[in-house]
Amino acid sequence: MKMRNFALSASVAAMIASSVTIASADDVEVLHWWTAGGEAAALNVLKEDLAGQGVGWKDMPIAGGGGTDAMTVLRARVTGGNAPTAAQMLGFDIKDWAGSTGKLGNLDSVAEKEGWNDVVPAALQDFSKHDGHWIAAPVNVHSTNWVWINKEALDAAGGKQPETWEELIAVLDAMKANGITPLAHGGQAWQDATIFDAVVLGVSPELYKAAFIDLDEAALGGEQMVEAFDRMAKLRTYVDDNFSGRDWNLASAMVIEGKAGMQMMGDWAKGEFLKADQVPGKDFVCIRFPGTQGKVTFNSDQFVMFDQGGASEAQLAMASSVMSPTFQSAFNVVKGSVPARTDVPNTDFDDCGKKGMADFAEANAAGGLYGSMAHGHANPASVKNAIYDVVTAHFNGEYDSAAAAEELVSAVEAAK
Amino acid sequence: MNRLQQWLPRLVLAPSFFVILVFVYAFILYTGYLSFTDSRMLPSYGWVGFENYTKLFALRHWNTALVNLAIFGVLYIGICSVLGLFLAILLDQKIRGEGFIRPIYLYPMALSFIVTGTAWKWFLDPGIGIENTFHNLGWTSFHFDWIKDRNYAIYTVVIAAVWQSSGFVMAMFLAGLRGVDNEIIKAAQIDGASPARIYRKIIIPMMRPVFLSAFVVLAHLAIKAYDLVIALTGGGPGRATEVPATFMYSYTFTRNQMGVGASSAIIMMIMVFSIIIPYLYSELKSGDNR
Incomplete structure (x- = not known):
């Protein structure tokens, strides 16, 4: 008897639980990993926008x-x-x-109506489309070939922002x-x-494309790759003894506190500097990895919609909201990345953000936009x-x- | 009534039996099947024969994992057994406060490996841990950075694991020591045998089953070791402390090579079975004799 009671209550509990997890047709259930303070706040912009259209957010x-x-x-x-x-x-x-x-x-219907084809760079579309159909809405574009330098430390080291590998070493x-x-x-x-991305791109963009995108054997094991590894070994000599296993934001903190000179990291690192009340250009400097100005290695977060018997109204509404210039600007100002569409005004962005947007547009126009390997x-x-x-x-x-290139x-x- | 008594135990056991049948053995078979398929991100069912296994054993990374497991397994089981036995013998001397000391040794076992790993990560970190403490005390030439050294990092995993488990092994041995018939020991004492000799020639040989149990428990813990490595070193520096379990997880779930991951899981299962089956066999055989 007891057993049956238990079974009964268990199945009732299971039914309640399952009815809770089924979202109604007008809601969107969104799986994501933006849980950190700033990111979550940025996502709230999207939530509220959708709520205004009567679409619930789970x-x-x-x-x-x-x-x-x-x-x-x-x-x-x-x-x-x-x-x-x-x-x-x-x-x-x-993919x-x-x-x-x-x-x-x-998502073709909404993409066509809003003209995504014209505003989203082709390199990004490559990921947002499958067989010529839009399947994802890109939210942002991060680029990884950045160097974040403590201004004071740079001034003490001569004050000139390095533009070549040799200047960087100096x-x-x-x-x-x-x-x-x-x-x-x-x-x-x-x-x-992430550093290797920038180093290889710095050795030569052709090498980057041949090795990482085309996976060409000759490039992967070639002379230039050996040189890239040599540069990595050189950089290795500038880290502290205690570096292994450290989280990236702790490394950012070392630069902020002036214990370290610079960090080579994607533009999400900027958020750490801003959180510590650092001002771009005054307290810290953002430059492209020496030798990669005009080229951008990017990664882009996108929202992919799952098929529910054709795209639902809620999905199309969400895709449209994600792509709206207001959301793209609001979100990316907070996130540290740049908008995924090239026609968003840069007025709200700080100096590093403006530089990021300009570099992104330049790289897109000149064919220097590459997907980030890392x-x-x-x-x-x-x-x-x-x-890795x-x-x-x-x-x-x-x-x-030499052995690394072979390997x-x-x-x-x-x-x- | 009689028939009910006959059926009741089976009836009560049936649900758990079926649950285990499906969720353990059926999934073992499923994993075995996947290891012969071309599964990448999601399971797929294109038959590829032993290709995943040949791929697996050609991987440097897998060889590192196996070597690490060998180093870790041998040291972990060896040190835990010796230390556990030593502590048990010390506690067996009918000392005062045994009831107080025993739980102290046993408590580490109450922690999860994640906690042990995180705590030891801090102890061993040269910047904040033991090394730093000694430097602050004035012993500046003190040097202990194994956790940052790819040649020694696997030994730090051994240190943390031994700290965690040796108390448990001690408890097992202590129970074994207490189980030895007092009459035999008294007889030996009357014959004039020294305590050391009694332990060596009488008590320890009589504890063979305890050794076996301890070995089986420690060996399967060693093969399954995952959480400790993740918390302590994250498989680093580089990939220097990768073990089969971390390898299996990363290939199956993050590297989209589910076929290779499944084949590594099967190899791990074979390793565990090769330890458990002889043990079960000897247990069952001695059960028959009784």
């Missing part, structure tokens, strides 16, 4: 930067036949999902002589790879991680540069 945040945990949850839900309305995704994840399930919603040497850690860095595979926009996750393995092993001294070829080959 939040499904899965914390964890980079979204690997979120992707694991998403996989479980889609496999179980319970896909959310929309999910935040990055780069090749979108993988589109290619392997075909269960993504079609500045780093001067900072070392001044008794601070020249390069603030966290020894995690993705951070090593952030899953140049090649699929399996290849990306294989490259080699880069981080080399950075930690496991191989010399890169075989690791990429095995992961393809």
Whole structure:
């Protein structure tokens, strides 16, 4: 009897629980990993905009930067036949999902009406479209080839912003002589790879494209790649002894506090500086990684809609809101990134944001816009991680540069 | 009434039996099947034979994981057993305050490996941990940065794991020591055997089953080690402390190579079974004799 009671109450509980998780047709259930203060506030703009149109928002945040945990949850839900309305995704994840399930919603109608084709750069469209159909709405564009320098430390080291590799080394040497850690860095595979992005792009943009986007063996194992690894080894000499495992925001804090000279990190690092009341140009300087001015390695967060028997009204409304210039500006001012459409006014952005937008437009016009390898926009996750393995092993001294280039070829080959 | 008594135990066990059948054994079979398919991001069912296994063993990364497991497993089991036995023998000397001391040794086991890993990450961090403390005390030549050194980082995992588990092993051994028949010990004492000799020749040989149990518990903990490594080193520096469990997770869930991940899971299962099955066999056999 007791057993039956238990079974009964358990099934009632299960029914209540399941009825709660089913969102009504007019709501959007959104899976994302924007849980940090600023990001969550920025997302609120979108929520309120949708609420104004009568579309409810069911939040499904899965914390964890980079979204690997979120992707694991998403996989479980889609496999179980319970896909959310929309999910935040990055780069090749979108392509993988589109290619392997075909269960993504079609946003062509709203895209056509609002002319997305003309305002979203082609390099981004490559990720937002599958078989010529819009399947995702890009929210922002981060670029990864930035260097964040403590102004005071730079002034003490000569005051000139480095524009070439040689000048960079000179500045780093001067900072070392001044008794601070020249390069603030966290020894995690993705951070090593973020620097590697910029270093390879700095050696030559052609190398970047051939090696990371085309996965050309000759480029992956070539002379220039060995040089790129040599530069990584050189940079390794400027980090402190205690760098391994450090989180990126702690590295930013070292620059803010003046304990370290500079950090090479994507533009999300700017948020850390702003939070510490630092003023761009006065307290810190943002420059492109020396030798990569005019080129941009980007990664872009996008909202992918899952197919629910044709795109629902709520999905189209959400896609339209995401792409509205007001939201793009409001969100990206907070997030540190730049808008995914090129026609958004830059009035609300700070100096670094304005520079980011100008660089983005310039790179787009001149064909210098590349997907970031370190952030899953140049090649699929399996290849990306294989490259991570080699880069981080080399950075930690496991191989010399020639061996690393050789290993890169075989690791990429095995992961393809 | 009699028939009910006969059926009741089976009836009560049936739900859990079926749940385990499906959620453990069926999924083991499913994983086994996936390891022979071309699954990448989501499960897919194109048969590829042993390709995933050949790929797996060609991966440097997997070899690192296996070597790490060997180092970790041998040291972890060895040190825990020796230390556990030593502590148990000390506690067995009928000392005062045993009831107070025993839980102190046992408490680390109450923590999860995540807590142990995080705490030891801070202790071992040269910037804030032991090294820094000694520097502040004035011993500036003191140097202990294993956790940042890719050649030694795996040993820090051993240190943390031993700290966590040796108390538990001690408790197992202590129970074993207390279980030895007092008559035999008294007889040996009357024959003039020294305490050291009694332990070596009589008590420890009689504790063979306890050793076996301790070995099985520690061995499967070693093979499953995941949370400790994630919390302590995150698999770093570089990939220096990657173990099979972390490898399996990353290939299955973050690298979109589910086939390779599944094959590594199967290899881990074979490792566990090769330890458990002989143990079960010997247990069941001795059960028959009784």
